[in-house]
Structure formats: structure tokens, C-alpha cells
Amino acid sequence: MDQKINVPKLPHIFFRWYCRPERYEELHGDLEELYYERIKEQGSTQARMHYLFDVIRCCQPYAWKKLSLQPNFSTNMFRNYYKTSSRSLMRNPLSSFINIFGLSMAIGVCLVVYAFLKYDYSIDRFHEFKDEVYLITFSADRSGTEEQYGLTPRPLGDMLREDFTHIKKVCRVEDKNAVLKNGDKVFHESVRFSDPEFLDMLTFPLKWGVKQSLAEPNNIILSDEMATKYFGDENPLGQDIQMIFGEDRSKTFKVSGVAEPFPEAHIIDFSFLVNFENLRTNFPNYNSQDWGEFVNATLIQVSAPSDLALITEGMTKYQTLHNKAQNDWEITSFGFEQLASLHLNSGNIKNDISYDASSEGRISLPILALFMLALACFNYINIAIVSAAKRLKEIGVRKVIGANRGKVITQFLAENILVTAFALIVGLVLALTIFLPWFIQVAQRNMELNLIDGNLWIFLVALLFLTGIASGIYPALYISKFNTVKIFKGSVQFGKKNPLTKVLLGFQLILACITITNAVVFTQNTTYLNNRSWGYNQQGTLYADVIDAVGFDRLNALMIQHPDVMSTAGSTHHLGKETAPSLVYQANRPYEVAQLSVSADYFKTMELQLTEGRFFKDRSENDKQAIVVNELLVKNMVLEQPIGELLEIDGAKYEVIGVVKDFHEKNFYYEMQPTIFRLADQSDYRYLSMKVRPGTEQEAYQALQSEWAALFPETPFQGGYQEDVWTGFFEEVDTQERFTKTVAFMAVLLASLGLYGLVTLNVSGRIKEFSIRKVLGAGLKNIAINITQQYIVLCLLALVLGLPISYVLAKAMMDMMYPISVPIGYLEIMLPAIILVVVLLAVVFTQVGKVSKSNLVDGLRTE
Amino acid sequence: MKGTHLGEFEELILLTVGVLYDEAYAVAIAKEIEEQSGRSINVSAVHKSLYRLEEKGMLDSRLSDPESKRGGKRKRLFSITAYGKRALDESMELRMRLRNRIPNIAFKWQMS
Numbered sequence: 014m015d016q017k018i019n020v021p022k023l024p025h026i027f028f029r030w031y032c033r034p035e036r037y038e039e040l041h042g043d044l045e046e047l048y049y050e051r052i053k054e055q056g057s058t059q060a061r062m063h064y065l066f067d068v069i070r071c072c073q074p075y076a077w078k079k080l081s082l083q084p085n086f087s088t089n090m091f092r093n094y095y096k097t098s099s100r101s102l103m104r105n106p107l108s109s110f111i112n113i114f115g116l117s118m119a120i121g122v123c124l125v126v127y128a129f130l131k132y133d134y135s136i137d138r139f140h141e142f143k144d145e146v147y148l149i150t151f152s153a154d155r156s157g158t159e160e161q162y163g164l165t166p167r168p169l170g171d172m173l174r175e176d177f178t179h180i181k182k183v184c185r186v187e188d189k190n191a192v193l194k195n196g197d198k199v200f201h202e203s204v205r206f207s208d209p210e211f212l213d214m215l216t217f218p219l220k221w222g223v224k225q226s227l228a229e230p231n232n233i234i235l236s237d238e239m240a241t242k243y244f245g246d247e248n249p250l251g252q253d254i255q256m257i258f259g260e261d262r263s264k265t266f267k268v269s270g271v272a273e274p275f276p277e278a279h280i281i282d283f284s285f286l287v288n289f290e291n292l293r294t295n296f297p298n299y300n301s302q303d304w305g306e307f308v309n310a311t312l313i314q315v316s317a318p319s320d321l322a323l324i325t326e327g328m329t330k331y332q333t334l335h336n337k338a339q340n341d342w343e344i345t346s347f348g349f350e351q352l353a354s355l356h357l358n359s360g361n362i363k364n365d366i367s368y369d370a371s372s373e374g375r376i377s378l379p380i381l382a383l384f385m386l387a388l389a390c391f392n393y394i395n396i397a398i399v400s401a402a403k404r405l406k407e408i409g410v411r412k413v414i415g416a417n418r419g420k421v422i423t424q425f426l427a428e429n430i431l432v433t434a435f436a437l438i439v440g441l442v443l444a445l446t447i448f449l450p451w452f453i454q455v456a457q458r459n460m461e462l463n464l465i466d467g468n469l470w471i472f473l474v475a476l477l478f479l480t481g482i483a484s485g486i487y488p489a490l491y492i493s494k495f496n497t498v499k500i501f502k503g504s505v506q507f508g509k510k511n512p513l514t515k516v517l518l519g520f521q522l523i524l525a526c527i528t529i530t531n532a533v534v535f536t537q538n539t540t541y542l543n544n545r546s547w548g549y550n551q552q553g554t555l556y557a558d559v560i561d562a563v564g565f566d567r568l569n570a571l572m573i574q575h576p577d578v579m580s581t582a583g584s585t586h587h588l589g590k591e592t593a594p595s596l597v598y599q600a601n602r603p604y605e606v607a608q609l610s611v612s613a614d615y616f617k618t619m620e621l622q623l624t625e626g627r628f629f630k631d632r633s634e635n636d637k638q639a640i641v642v643n644e645l646l647v648k649n650m651v652l653e654q655p656i657g658e659l660l661e662i663d664g665a666k667y668e669v670i671g672v673v674k675d676f677h678e679k680n681f682y683y684e685m686q687p688t689i690f691r692l693a694d695q696s697d698y699r700y701l702s703m704k705v706r707p708g709t710e711q712e713a714y715q716a717l718q719s720e721w722a723a724l725f726p727e728t729p730f731q732g733g734y735q736e737d738v739w740t741g742f743f744e745e746v747d748t749q750e751r752f753t754k755t756v757a758f759m760a761v762l763l764a765s766l767g768l769y770g771l772v773t774l775n776v777s778g779r780i781k782e783f784s785i786r787k788v789l790g791a792g793l794k795n796i797a798i799n800i801t802q803q804y805i806v807l808c809l810l811a812l813v814l815g816l817p818i819s820y821v822l823a824k825a826m827m828d829m830m831y832p833i834s835v836p837i838g839y840l841e842i843m844l845p846a847i848i849l850v851v852v853l854l855a856v857v858f859t860q861v862g863k864v865s866k867s868n869l870v871d872g873l874r875t876e
Numbered sequence: 877m878k879g880t881h882l883g884e885f886e887e888l889i890l891l892t893v894g895v896l897y898d899e900a901y902a903v904a905i906a907k908e909i910e911e912q913s914g915r916s917i918n919v920s921a922v923h924k925s926l927y928r929l930e931e932k933g934m935l936d937s938r939l940s941d942p943e944s945k946r947g948g949k950r951k952r953l954f955s956i957t958a959y960g961k962r963a964l965d966e967s968m969e970l971r972m973r974l975r976n977r978i979p980n981i982a983f984k985w986q987m988s
Contacts, residue, residue, distance in 0.1 A: 020947075039939070042949030043902045043919055049945060070920040075927045 020048055021061050024068040032071075033078045040076055044068065090420075091427065098428035101404060108396045111770040112389075113436045115763050116484075119382075119389035120440030120476060122759070124462060125448045126382040127472055132460035133371050135278040136356050141216040142314055145181075147321070147349040149311045150362055153342050155596070155605050161348060163365020164307040166335045167300070170208070173313060177327065179320040184210040185289055186310040186366060189296070192257040192728055193285065195243045200729050202239070204256065205283040206292050214314050215281065215352075221250050222270030227288055232269035234286040240271040256287075257727070258295055260561055277459045280356050280367050305338035310366040312352075321349050341596050341603075373830060374456075381756060384524055388760060390484035391517040392767035393429075397488035398514055399774040408492060409500035421493035429485030433477055441473070451755075455748050487513070518771060519811045522849060525757075525764040526815035527822055529845035532750075532757035534823045534837060539750045541835035543743065548676020548685075549588065550620035553710055555717060556587060556702040557732030564725065565698040571720045572701070577709035582614035583698035588678050589738035590700070597689065598661035599650055606646060607678060607686045610693035616641075616673070618704045619735075626656040626671035629692050636692050641671040646687035660689075667691075677833075680742035684832040702735070710734060749830075761852060768804075769856045776800060776860045783864050784872030797861045801854070808853050812846050819845065882967050888913070889925045890934060890964055893954050901940070901951040902926060926954055934960030 032040060044067050051060035102109045137143065149165045170185040187206040192199060205211075212224035212234070219234070226232045233254060240249055249268045257263040266287060275282050292299045300306065315321060328347045336343050350358055350365075360369040408421055416424075445462060453459060462469065559565040565583050573581050586592050586609040595608035613629040613636075615621075624644065629636045640660065647655045658669045667689075675685050705713040714734065721730045776783075783796055820842060827834040835841075882890065892908050893900040905926070906917045929935040936957050939950045956964075 038949050039901075039952040040923065042943075042946040042951050043923070045947040045949065046903050046945055046951075047919060049947075067919065070918055071923065073920060073924060075924050 020045060021064055024065045028068045028071070031078065032076050036076060040071065044071070094424045094427055095431070097407060098431060102432070105400060105403070107773060108400055108770050109432075111766045112393050112396060112432060113439060115389035115392045115766055116433060116436035116480065117439035117443055118759060118763065119385040120437055120480070121443035121448045122385045123382045123476060124440060124444035125452050126378045127469070128449060128460045128462045129371075129374060129378055129452070129456070131468070132278050132458065133375060136280055137278070137367070138353055139276050139279070140352060142214055143353040144318075144351060145316065146214045146312055146314045146352040148352065148355055148365065148367075149313060150348045150350055150365070151344045152346050152348065153344050155342070155603070159345060161362045163310060163362045163367075165311040166304050166331065167306050167308045168302050168304055169331055170308070170311045171301075172331060173311075177324055179315055179324060180313050181316060182210045182214055182314040184208040184214055184312045185308050186211070186312065187289065187292055187308050189258070189292075193243065194255040194257060194727070195252075198243050199727060200242070201731055202284055204285040204287060206287055206289050208289045211286065214312055217275065217282075218273045220271045220273045221248050222268075224270065226269035227286065229269070230288040230290040230294070231267055232288070233266035234270035234272065235268060236272050236282065236284050237274040239284045240268075244268075260563065262295055264291070264295055280370070303338070304335045313349075325349075384528070385759065385763065386480060388521055388524055388763040388767070390480065391521050392763065392770065393484040394487055395514050395517055395767060396770045396774065397485070398491060399771060399778070401488065401492045402778065404492070405495065405500050408495065409497050412497040418493045422489045425489035425492060426482065426485045429489070430477065430481035433481040433484070437473060437477055455752055514771070515807055518768065519807055519814075521764045521767055522808060522811035523815035523818065525760045526812065526845050526849055527819045528753070528757040528760040529848055530816075530819035530823050530841065531826065532753045533841050533844045534827060534835065535750045535753040537841060538827065538831070538835040539746050542681050542746055542833070545681070545833070548621070548674060551735040553705050553707050554619065554702060554735035555705060555710070555714055555732065556590070556700055556735055557717060557721065557730070558590075559699060559701050560725070560728060562696045562698045565701055567724055568701055568720060571724070572703060572717060575713065575716055577706045577713045577716075579704045579706060580614055580618045581701060581703040582618040583612045583693065583695070584615050584700045584702065585610035585693045585697040587700040587702065588619060588676070589735065592678050592688070595662060595689065604646075604650060604687065607688045608691060609678070609688065610691045610697060612693055612695075612698070615690075615702065618702050620704070621676060622674040624672050624674055626669070628671055636670070638665070638667055639670040639692070640667045641673060641690040642669055643673050643685075643688045644675050645685055646689065647672055649687050662689075680739040681831055681833045682742065761848070765852050765856055768853065769859070772800070772804070772857055772860050776864060780864070780867070780872045784869040787869045788873070793861070793865045796864055797858070800861055800864070801857050804853060804857055808850060812849065816842055816846060882963055885921070886925050886929060887964070887967055889922065890929060890956065890960055893935060894956050894964075897955075898953065900954045929960070930954070933957060934963055
């Protein structure tokens, strides 16, 4: 009787699973009959297809197992919960909207922060050997505190290669500026000189060519961007490109490789990569065996991190070698930084090839996300507590039917997770369509939320439960607590007097206060920094980066004849562009200072202000042993009588002849530094700066550019308005301002939404009271005062607590981000207070209006 | 009469069950309707109506002997109940009554 069943297996299993047993025989008999018939008529494949369709089609209620036959209490219960929850959500559209909107906004922010952190932690981690490659660093005590540097003595790389068998690979990296030329495309570029192992250790994939080609000194490997810049979209392999190092030094390279576009999350990269050997051949002064000089970076690759201890031990002898050759940089120890975590620690390492672009974001963004989440959760808790009055009967009935407290808690939590899930979807959409594009634009980093990313979903689920439970647990506990008998008797007193509601609202107001204060301070700071004096006159000043002294002479001779140019000056370094670190000894104690070598005219051209003594005299031989210092140096070195003081630099004595007012040689992110000016050798001039007649900057700039083009057709022009040297800095400051303003706006929006919900519920619960008041003759004023009273007290309390906290936080933030920032005064403190009070009053008065217009008969009638 | 209301497809099924008399099971019914009306019928749709009609009491059913062409499974054979017949008759009668009440003039559209 039991024939062998040879219908397709999987659909059959599925059918068996859903089909109710008492109908299986007849139903599947029909399907089998059809199946065997079709095999005969249409062949096996067709029949199998049809069978599958039939199984799917038959999956209908008439064939299903009867769920209700097996008593399954919890499914039914949850179905009922779902029904009551969705009904209660629909019944209170306003509070549902506030809850869902608030939560989705907070979740959207969380997702953006997630995207940011993910981006941040994936920087430079695409390299295959990210855990094996280390940057060698050293610690040195230059001016009182020990600091870590990312540089390495030049011969170290070679020595390591020979001395240690544990080290698999060594790679030195040096960066030089050069002019690259292919046909009419001529630009200033930074070129990376490295050992051929570079691409073995940092595994940048190549689009064209092979990485081994770097071993040949005449080859060059380009980044994708540079390949497009110089050669367009074609494959440039085998083409020539000329590299110009100076007036008479140049070399032609053959393109032997082009890298794939670098991943978004990277910091270490290259534009042009050539063999280290080229340094020796093309820079006659470059001595790679000099222990006293540094190379930009030395990377090593080891098989196991445990080898590092051994290597460290063996490296002490290099320390002695270096310290003998170089007195200014006494190395106290060597260290290693893993490639994978290099950029995270980069903030503590000076002069390394990586940098830490987002240390502030790494701390402040998660805090911000928590802020937002807290605000939204508080809204939820408050509204849930106050609106519980409407659902008391439901809870009473549930308890009578037999739900225990645990069941009621589960119900409310489940309901809340449902709401959160909905908010999560909205939040995801918000994040993808609005927040993230905006944040990418502001942060100028191309991070992404990849929906296929498994971690994102784990994060989402975690967020769902965290938010759902954090916001729902208190209301659930609170609501489930009530005694059934009291509920039905109507004697439960609650909602209006819950102190937690007030605490949470107060907390929200404090958070809003903090964010507003931040926004105000940042805005003020932007204006402040824009107007702050640079210590010299940056207006009407132009500069050009000349190639060498000859170039300077030729350009200077032409520009000085220009009618709009009032003065010109040459210099080796330039304010806002370049200074040289130097050590000044006073009584054998070293001080780290910045040094600028300039001509005598430089002070006049840049309008640096003299407070004491004199500037250099033009072409004076005596002044070669003189320096001009800034006030900060005088202060730091405690020079009682600075003029005439003798200071030692590079083993020679220099006399201080003048003191200038403090100025910013770098942008406002950096503190002012003690600085010395020395008279530059005419043969060392690298910059031409000039002061032009006010209002003629543009003409002068055009003249400068056209003179340059005529003089040096081979070299692209580098220079511009002095005012523009910090453009990037001001853009960043602007960005921060925009960012904090948006954050403050969101926080205020969330807090006021929550407040609105609370006030509305409160007022609607007291409508009878207000109607009685109106009957007894209370005017609008009386009612307004009555409603406002409790909130205004709360608001004042929140301000009293919040303002000092805001002040301290804003100050800490400013101090962390800028050494120079706007002093925080009354305005910065009063403005948030005013904004908050106005928002609060506006919210309250919408409700007062409603009460005053309402018909008091409606309020007094009872069913 | 609300209780005996039949849908168009249900009516078709009911009729076919009658036509096939002793061989009225889902696959045969589906084939018959396909043959007669020319429209393609899926067996699950037939199942659905059959069980519904049985629930309404218009059809009765019993299981046949196992058959090898169905992998040794029995089939459910349906037959019309008295209530089913009444529902059919009422539905037919209603149609005829309405059809007969259409005045001839309503079909005279060719003339104008």
C-alpha cells in the first residue's frame, strides 16, 4: 500500500509541515496525482516545478494546522497586546508622534555616530599586515617634558635590517616636495621616497603594474588620482614623467604602476612613490648614514609582537650612536606603534606620517548620541506616566482576568519595543536620507551606512532593546504597581504628582541648556576668531614661494617696480607657512623655540610691531649675530632686560636687539610659540612677501602671477594672499559652528516636544478644574498663571543647575579644542536662559489658549 | 435568502460535483471545469471552495479506496446534500426569474 514517494523532497517537507494531519492524505493525494500525470505528459522538470507551485498555492488557511486546537496562551495574549497597543497608539496621535519622532531622531543620530565610529576605527586597517607592521618612534626630552616623535635617525633602518633576524622587513619613508611635469601638466607635488618593501608591508592594491617594480630606481608608482591628473583615464604604464627637484636637478621616471583608488578610510597613502635610492642620487646633501639627521619614518614588520621586547633591548646601542651625533635631540628610548592603531595614538606622536583627525569626535559624538537618546527616552517616560491614567481600566481588567504584575510589565515593555522598532525604521530612513548626507558634507569624510553590514544589524537590535527597555522599564513598573480594587474604585491618585516626571523634565531642560550654551559659545567664538588680530597685518600682503635665491632676485626685481607694491622682503621661512624648530640655550638650559630667518625688510612688510630695541639693519654684517625675539620668549625665559642679552644657538652667541609683539605664526589651533628672528642669508631666500597699496590686492596678485608665468614657465606658481593662509582653519571653525547649532536645535526641539506633550496631557487631565475655575470667575490671566507656575519653577531650577554646568562644560570644550578662544561672558550664559524660557512660555501658552477657548460646559459635563 | 447565497465559482463547483456524481473529487472537478469553461483552474482554489461548501452543509463527503495513481492515497469524494440542491435551485430560479423579466425591448438595440 505504501508506495515509494518520489515527489520533490523539500516542497514535500514544507507541505507536511503546514498541512493539518487529518487532511494530509486527501490533499497530498491530489497533488501527487497531478504530479504523476504531468511527469508523463510534460516531463520531470516541468512536473517538479508545477508541484512546487501547487504546494505554495495550497498553503492556505483550509490546509493549515489549527493553531487554536493546541491551547497556546502566550501567542493569543501577545496578539491581544498588539491590538490594545496599536489602539492606544492610534487614540493618542499627538503623544505617539512625539514619542516616535523623538526616538527616531535620536536613533538617527546614533546611527550616524555608528557610521562615524566605524569609519574611524577602520582607518588604515585594510592592510593585510596591519598587526605586524610597526612604526618606530622615539622619546626625547626637548624642553622639560618627554615627548614621543615619529621620526627615526636615518641609518637606523639599514642597521635594523642587518642586526635583527626577527625583523622580516624594513622600510624607510622620506617625503620631499618636487615639481612633476608631463607635457603641459606641471604641478607642485609631494613625493614619497621609500624602500621597495613599502608595498609589501602596506598592501595597497595596484590597478596596473606590479609592486616589485619599485625595486628599480627609475620607476615610479602613482596613485589613482595622480594618474588621472597627469595621464587622463588611459593606462599610463611605460610612459615617462619628469620630476624637477631644483633649478638644475631633475630626473625622468617611467610609470611602472598605478594604485587602485585608496579606500575612504585611510590616512597613510602616497601620490608618487619612488625608490629610496633616488634621494642619494638626486639630493647631493642627503646623507643617509648621518646619525644626527632624521628620516620621516621607518616601518618594520615582525612575525610576532612578542619579538618587539627583544628588539627594544637590542636598540639601546643605536641610542648612544645617535646621541653622540646629535645633541639637540637626546633620545631616551625607542618605541613601536602598530599600524592598525597608529592613527588613534597619533595625537601623542609628534612629526609622524599619520595623524589623528577625529580625536574630538571620538569622544564627543558618542556623548552627543547618548544625550539625544536620553532626551527622547525621557520624553517617552514622561508621556507614558502621565497618559497611563487613560489605560488604568485596561490594566485593572487584565489583572482581574488573571494577569499578574509580571504579565502587565511584559505587556508594556513589548508595546514599547514595538514603538521603538517603528522609530528604528523611521530613524534608519532619517539617517540615510538626511542626517548622514549632512554629516558627510560637514565632516568632509565619506563614511557610509552599509545595510549589508552584519554589525550594523547587531547594533540596531542592541539599540532597539536598549532604548526600548531604558525608556519602558520605569513606566511599566510604575503602571503595573496599582492595586486593582483601587483602580476600579477610582481612588488612584497619580500622574500629576509623580516627582520623577519633574526630575526628568528638569534634566531635559539642563541638557538643552548645555547644547544651546555650546552653540552660542561656538558662534561667538567664530566671530571672535575671525576678528582676532594675527599679531601682524595680514591684509594687503601677498607672498610667493620662490624656488631659490636666483628666482627671488629675478621676481623681486620685477615686482618692486610695480606701482602698487609698497615694499618687498625676502625670507627663508614665512609666517603662516613655515618656521624651523630650534633650541636656544640660556645658561646651558635649553628652550624650544620657533625660528624664522628673514631679511631686514620683512618686519616692515609684514607690519610686525616692535616694542623694544630695533629691527635688523639692511645687509649689516654685525646683525648676523643678532636676533629679534617675541614677547612670549622674553616672558618664558624671564629676561629682565632683554635687549643686549646673549643667547646661545647652535653653539654660537647671539645678541637680542629687539622685541616684537606676540603674533600667531600658525593658526589659532596652535598656541603662540616663543619665536626668534635671524637675519637670513640672501642665498637662502625662499619666500617673497610684499605689501601692496590698500585696495589694489587683486591687481597686484594678477601682476605677480603673470610675472611668474613669464619668468618660470616650467614651475607652477605657489603663493597668494596672506589672508588666505588659514582658509582651511576658518572653514573648520565654521563647520563646528554649524554642527553645534544643528545639535542645539535638535536638543531644543526634542525638549520642547516633550514639554509640549506633558503640558497638553496635564491640561487635558485638569480640564474640569479649569472649567470650575472659569465658572467661579477666573480670567485668562489666572489660568495662565496657574498652568505656568509649576513649569516656571521647574525651569528656573533647571537653569540654576544647568547654567553653571553648561559654563564649565563649554569652557572645557573650548580649552580642549582651541588654545585661544572667546572669553565666556554674560551673553553666552544669558542667551540660552532666554531661549529656554521663551520656548517654555511659547509651549505653555498654546495650551492656555486652548483652555481659554474651550467651552466650559463640555469640561463640566459628566457622563 | 441570505443563508443559501452562492458565489459564482462556488456555484460552478456545486454544479460540477453534481455532474461528476460518484467521481467528484478535487482533481476531477478542476479538470471538468477546465474542460467545460476553458478557463484554467488551480486545484487549491477547488479545495478551498469544496471545504467551504462542506462547512456550509451543501456538500457531503467520504473517503474512497486507496489508489495507486495517487501514491496509494485515498481521495475525498463529494456529493450534493439536499440543502445544496436547494441552494442551487434557488440560485438558478433567481436567475431565470430575472432573465424572464427582461422586457424584449431591452434586446432591441440593433433596430435603432
